[in-house]
Amino acid sequence: MRPDQTIIQQWINQNDRVLDLGCGDGSLLLQLKQQKDVYGLGIEIDQPEITECIRKGVNVVEQNLDHGLSNFKDNSFDTVIMSLALQAVRQPDQVLSEMLRIGKQVVVTFPNFGYWRCRLALAGKGTMPVSDFLPYTWYNTPNIHFCTIRDFEQLCKDKNYQILDHTVVDHDNQSSWWMRLYPNLLSEIAIYRLTR
């Protein structure tokens, strides 16, 4: 299992209702179904990914996150997850607020733009960072709202969101002590567990 999935799984209870926004091929939900017998539902827009979810027997609904989540009622899920998709939505603050309305808790992971390689690209080369993990150039990237760990925490503070847990991993989903020491500089991906 991917380490970020291991981390997320420990925050999920047996038989929980879990909503995964931007669920991709449904591997996380499949894992959670097998390990925790959850009622999982994925929201996805990518067509081949939707078919892949169906192939896996994972519940999936085709829906564009940018068109809102008003079809889900307050507190209708125990956990709402969004893994590496926050930076790709048009209004991340609103999506986050909707997630906290729908879910009793929210798990969100995002690429940290404060990572030293990003900083190096900008400060040293003066170009937008491009890596294997974030391979897009500025004009064709789906990632339109990058933030740093510090930015994200500021948003949570401004909105009064409670941070229950947070940790960091690199693009191979490995975590080490030095990343956790200076997360905003040394870590590539941040994982947060929030509640209202």
Added chain:
Amino acid sequence: MPETIPDNSVGIVVPQTLSFDQPLQLSCGRTLAKYELVYETYGTLNSDASNAILICHALSGNHHAAGYHSIDDKKPGWWDNYIGPGKPIDTNEFFVVSPNNLGGCHGSTGPASINPETGEYYGPDFPLVTTKDWMHSQARLADKLGIQQWAAVIGGSLGGMQAMQWAVDLPERIRHAVVIAAAPRLSAQNIAFNEVARQAIMSDSEFHAGHYLAKNTLPRTGVSLARMVGHITYLSDDAMGSKFGRELRTDSIKYDYDAQFQVESYLRYQGEVFSESFDANTYLLMTRALDYFDITEDYSGDLGAAMKQTQCKFLLVSFTTDWRFAPERSVEIVNALVEAGRDVGYAEIEASQGHDAFLLPIHRYQDLFSAYMINVAKEVSTT
């Protein structure tokens, strides 16, 4: 008919008929003392009868869903794109049952049948039947075939509504429901189109209050008009635009009311062909069954409460340019299923063909449908 029957066809099929002598209590309050259902089957029923699939047809459909009746047939059954060896509804895996609905005009007892009590055509005296009545008649067919529980009940449009009816009313007899291009109930606009169609038929002077067969005639103009209106609602603006545009059949406009635009002549032709082959009373009955369909009728209009009755898993599919039963209508069902905690997959297929898309071979639709049905088949082999 192609020169030879394709490998992925179910081949030549022979319709079968079963007679039912036990009276069927109908939603309208009347009972049907005896009736016949004509149906086709494809594939082989396994030993524990766990691989059976029920196909429900739409408004003008019938039991001939796949394969050919004879080597001379020009076209295969109406859903041949999706039923056959290696196709999404894989006849190597499943035993597929495709009946003609009660009240139909293709062999099952309906208005164009002879009423055994009078020796005359039923005509307008044939009772109005509903999706629930169809479900009960299909359940009796299942009983006779030794099928206690369908692996899946599948249908598009009005067929999808029957699949939903099964899921809600006979939840223990269905493991999967595949509901394509459907809606939880008809909108005012849907009913309005049906009413125009019915008025076209009933105002035809050859209709004779429904007794046209006794008078040895057919309300061709009315049925043709009804079909023309219906046909418009099955296609999208784009589909019509790309198929016909403003193309003329003549060199220039003629300043009269003959069919000059290609779209006019197409609709007239479709209407004429249909009016020769489809019974007017059946058309009235089918559109009425559509109007009356409301999956929430026993649940005070609460779709969530209706969906809580279900036990099966669901696949729902809609098509982007379908304005008869638009994607939003499927989404209503999906949301209610999610709230009820049911397993559901939903996809909105990009298609230019409008409502008719559910019949057509569309790559993504085929992939998705196959992916779902493979899982249905896996459950069968382990049960």
